[in-house]
Amino acid sequence: MLHIKDSDELLKSTTFACVLLVAFAGCRGTGDSKTETETETAPAVHGRIAGVVTTPDGAPISDVGVTAQGAQATTGPTGVYVIEDVYPGENVGITFSKRGYATTHSNVALHSWETATSNVAMLPIDGLGTFESQAGGAVIVGDVRAFFPSEGIADSDGYEYTGQVTVEITHVDPSTEEIVGAPGDLKARGDVDGEETTLQLVSYGMVDITLYGEDDQLLNMASGKKAQIQLPIGNGDLPDGLILLPGMESPTWSFDPVQGLWVEEGSGTVTVTEQGVTVLEFPAQHFSWWNCDQGFVPTCAAGRVIDMLDFPIRGAQVRCDGDQSTSTATADEDGYYTCPVLAGDSILVEGTTHVGGQNWMGSVGAYAIDGSTASSSDCQPMPDVRVEVCRISGAVTVENVDAIIKETDQGTESASADHFSAVFWEPMGDPVYCSDPWQSLELDSCWKGTEDELVGQFPESAVPGIPESARSVGTWFEMSTPRHAYKADREEVNGLPYYNWNSHEAVGDMMVTSRPEIEEGDLLSLSTSGDWSSYFGAWTDSSVISVPNQLTLSDRELITYTGGSLDLRYLGAEGDEPIYVNATFPDGYMMMCRFSDVGQVMIPHEVLADAPNGWGGIGVYRLETEITSGPDGLPIWTQAFSGETTPISIE
Numbered sequence: 001m002l003h004i005k006d007s008d009e010l011l012k013s014t015t016f017a018c019v020l021l022v023a024f025a026g027c028r029g030t031g032d033s034k035t036e037t038e039t040e041t042a043p044a045v046h047g048r049i050a051g052v053v054t055t056p057d058g059a060p061i062s063d064v065g066v067t068a069q070g071a072q073a074t075t076g077p078t079g080v081y082v083i084e085d086v087y088p089g090e091n092v093g094i095t096f097s098k099r100g101y102a103t104t105h106s107n108v109a110l111h112s113w114e115t116a117t118s119n120v121a122m123l124p125i126d127g128l129g130t131f132e133s134q135a136g137g138a139v140i141v142g143d144v145r146a147f148f149p150s151e152g153i154a155d156s157d158g159y160e161y162t163g164q165v166t167v168e169i170t171h172v173d174p175s176t177e178e179i180v181g182a183p184g185d186l187k188a189r190g191d192v193d194g195e196e197t198t199l200q201l202v203s204y205g206m207v208d209i210t211l212y213g214e215d216d217q218l219l220n221m222a223s224g225k226k227a228q229i230q231l232p233i234g235n236g237d238l239p240d241g242l243i244l245l246p247g248m249e250s251p252t253w254s255f256d257p258v259q260g261l262w263v264e265e266g267s268g269t270v271t272v273t274e275q276g277v278t279v280l281e282f283p284a285q286h287f288s289w290w291n292c293d294q295g296f297v298p299t300c301a302a303g304r305v306i307d308m309l310d311f312p313i314r315g316a317q318v319r320c321d322g323d324q325s326t327s328t329a330t331a332d333e334d335g336y337y338t339c340p341v342l343a344g345d346s347i348l349v350e351g352t353t354h355v356g357g358q359n360w361m362g363s364v365g366a367y368a369i370d371g372s373t374a375s376s377s378d379c380q381p382m383p384d385v386r387v388e389v390c391r392i393s394g395a396v397t398v399e400n401v402d403a404i405i406k407e408t409d410q411g412t413e414s415a416s417a418d419h420f421s422a423v424f425w426e427p428m429g430d431p432v433y434c435s436d437p438w439q440s441l442e443l444d445s446c447w448k449g450t451e452d453e454l455v456g457q458f459p460e461s462a463v464p465g466i467p468e469s470a471r472s473v474g475t476w477f478e479m480s481t482p483r484h485a486y487k488a489d490r491e492e493v494n495g496l497p498y499y500n501w502n503s504h505e506a507v508g509d510m511m512v513t514s515r516p517e518i519e520e521g522d523l524l525s526l527s528t529s530g531d532w533s534s535y536f537g538a539w540t541d542s543s544v545i546s547v548p549n550q551l552t553l554s555d556r557e558l559i560t561y562t563g564g565s566l567d568l569r570y571l572g573a574e575g576d577e578p579i580y581v582n583a584t585f586p587d588g589y590m591m592m593c594r595f596s597d598v599g600q601v602m603i604p605h606e607v608l609a610d611a612p613n614g615w616g617g618i619g620v621y622r623l624e625t626e627i628t629s630g631p632d633g634l635p636i637w638t639q640a641f642s643g644e645t646t647p648i649s650i651e
Contacts, residue, residue, distance in 0.1 A: 045112040045537055050082040050354040051119040051317070053096055056180050061098065061122055068094045080357055088112050093257050096120050099216070102170035102208040102289075105183040107260030108317070109330040113537050113632040116315035116330060117354040123181035123208075125168045133165050141169040143277045144207055145230040152225035153211065161219055166212045174203035175236030182206055183255045183289050185319075185327045187340055188262035190251075190295045199295035200325050200340050201253065201262060204244055205233035205280065206291045226283040230273065233280050233292050238324070242294060244270050244280075252282045255289040262291055298325075298340035301369060303382030305331045305351035305362070307391050308431055309627055311635040312336075313353050318385070322347040322369070333633065338379055345369050351385035356429025360389035390434035392627075393471075394424035394636035396526060398479060400518040400547050401619065404556055404646040412556045417645065418518040420479045420486070422499040422526075424534075426469035427634055438580060438594065438623060446581075446593035446607045470496040473536045473631045474529030479516070481524060486516040520642055522547040528631055539631035548622040550642040551579060554599075559618065559648040561611075566603040570620045570644075573599035580623055580641075585616035585650060597622075611650045619645030 053064045053075045060079030065072065069092065073081040086092060088110045097103045101122040108116045126144070131137025136150035146167060153161045172178045186201040207229070211219035221227060235243045244250055248270045253262040268282025280292040305316040312335025320327050320339035323346055329337040331351070341347055348365035364383045403417040427433075441447060477499035478487045488499045503515050518524075523543045530538035554569035568581065574597055581593040581601055589611050595601045601620070621643030630636035 046085050046087055046532075047110050047113060047535055048082055048084055048115040049086050049092070049094060049108060049110065049118055050080070050115050051117050052079045052354070052359050053081065053119070054079050054121055056121045056123065056177050061101070064096050064098045064101075064122065066094060066096055068092055078358075080354075082115075086110055091260055092116075093260060094118055095257060096122060098122065099212075100125055100168075102168070102181065103183075103210060104181060105255065105257040105260070106328075107184060107257075108315070109332070111314060111333050111633070113535050114315045114634075115354065115535075117317040117352055117359075119317060119352055119354070119359060121180040123170050123172070123178060125170045128166055128168045130164055130166050133161050133163060139167040139169065142171060143230075143232040143273075143275070143279070144169050144171050145273075145279075146209055147228040149225055149227070152222050152227070153219050154222040155213065156218055156220075158223065160222060161213060163214045165219060168208075168210045168212070170208040171232060172206040172208075173232075173234060174206060175234060179203070179206075179326065182291075183257065184260045184262070186262065186293070186325050187260075187327055188253060188264070188293070188295055189259070190264045192295075192297060197297065198340065200298035200327065200342055201291065201293035201295050202238065202242060202324055202342075204235065204250070204292040204294075205231050206289060207231050208289045209284070209287045211287055221284070221286050226285045227287075228281065229268075229284050229290065230271075230279040230281050231268075231290065231292055232277055233270070234278070244278075244292075246270050246272050246278065250280055250292055251295065252280070253291040253293050254284075254286070255291070257288070262293070264295070268292065296342060298327075299343045299369060300338050300379040301341050301347060301349065301367075301382050302336065302338045302379035303349060303364075303385060304335045305337065305353070305385045305387065306335055307353075307635070308386070308388045308434060309390075309392075309635060310386075311391065311627060311629075313351065313387060313389075313391070314633055316351045316353045316385075316387070319350045319352075320347045321350065341369050343369055349382050349385055351387055353387055353389060353391075355389050355391055355427050358429060360387050360429060362387035388431055389429055390431050391427040391429075391634050392434055392637060393427045393632070393634040394422065394473075394630045396420070396422040396479075396544075396636065396638045398518060398524060398545070398547065398638075398640045400520060400522075400550055400640065400642040401621070402550075402552065402644045403617075403619075404553070404558065404644070406558075412558075414556065414644075416515050416517070418515045419503060420488070420501050420516060420518075422473075422477045422479075422488075423466050424471050424473050424497075424630065424636070425467035426471060428469075436625070437592065438625075441592060441594035443578060444595055446591055446603065448591045448607050448610065449589070451588040451590060466493055466496045466498050468496070470498065471534040471536075472497040472531040473499075473534065473539070474531045476529050478527045479524060480527070481516070481518060481522045484517065518547060520547050520550045524638075524640070526638070530631070534632075536631040541628055544628050545624055545626045545638045545640050547640045548624040548642045549574065550644070551620050551622050552644045553620065553646055556644075557646065559646060560651060561608060561648055562651050564605050566608060567600065568603065568618070568620060569600045571599070572622070573597050577622070579643075580621045581618065582621070583611075583616060583618035583648065585611045585648075586614040587612045589616075591618075608650070613650050616648050616650065617645050618648045619643055 064075040127141035129139030133153040268280040316331040318337040401417040527540040583591040
């Protein structure tokens, strides 16, 4: 009869307590005991805004200044920016500026503890001109003409500016791809039958005019002063009823970056210049973007943006691009969006999210839009916009496991090896990061190899090890069964935050074991204290996952393997879902198998032939896996193993 003296160490070798679907953290057999750490007190919730700034043809623009709520960021070489510490709001304004490019703006809805996406295209200016502020003057760039009165320029505080003024001008023909460089979209606020309402615009031409002083400070028109602008316009492919002809009047609209809307501010007259260019001539009392448009009461289109796991993408940027008009929206907490669109238009819907430092996009359409004045509850439904991106940002592993630890004259002894651990990280983006090493195994097959070889099967930082982008979700992580709550303090492994139930505590010369009591059928709940630095609020998710029925070994004994196939029998077969076998051996050699649930598995000789001599552990498990919304709304894996392990000696 074999007697094992160091049964506790053998217990630890036989459990697979630290395998995660996408994060494999080393098993920790000793450590500090649990403490009831108080919840971290965080300031008001905040989030992030991220995206990419490019030219209309997609080339990245570096060194763009990006601001929102006073927070600032600058785009890097790939055009990527991230604005930290932005407070949630339904209409957060963002400004993008760089000399030599037309300043542009966007607005997003930012929900708690998330990263909202806002990508923009910036247009290089068409040209510039100068004049002396006291004398006034004319600046002509292409077919745009701007006439400035004397003593008509003020600084940002409203005081009269004296000196040279530099005027940068950018014209947009809305019938071309230049329209993507215009700020916001073509939503507007205007008067319809005496009532202010939301409109959708059809544009004939746009212009951005920006004034700079001698020290590069922003300037504008002085109070009571106006410049006269000649804005080139065109009718494009608009139907006859929308064509503007010389002598007609048309409303003029300026862009309000705070509201993210175009605001009607007057009108102009369509004329033809001596050069034969059709323009709208109008007075401008301030400078931002100006637009020649007709406003229409829109209908709407509605749908949802989801990722490759069919999980809603909240904060996604949605663009509804039609033949006559374009609008944008931000997906809400459940991934839903509503776009104002023109009846009779045909739209392409694009959903974009910023993950892992880059954009991921999906689209549907084009779809013809029916109706004319539908309310948001009557919006024309669009198919789901599916974005092939992996947004997994964490993994929680729970184990209901018994471990055979030794044989005695009275029979085999076993002990509980119940355990849980959790790790959270910045999502990687690439679809390969959603690979599940268990599900990737073919049925009735095994994978064998070293730990290093396992790493090679999956992306860097996926398995094993704690991802380099690991994030804190607070000072503690708690797993609750229907009977008890178990709180694991935050630890650091190589400086990376990790949550692990430490089952062993040194008390004097003794090692005291304390394991959570997890049972088959338990419906588990999870919670965290929250961490301001990682954009996580306090989080609780009740009834996340159910512990599957437990498998137990039929021959409850230590196994000695000397060659040939290994016949492993177990109790609790149900026949409906696969079961899993795992083994670990000295020198980091591993085995993972996926079998039909028939009460017996036969592990071929070739799978074990390369295992080094010595003691290891082998176990059989049932596995339940769920995807749930994690602390910041991103999806996380939750998995529950339920089975039994036994030592195995390779001779």
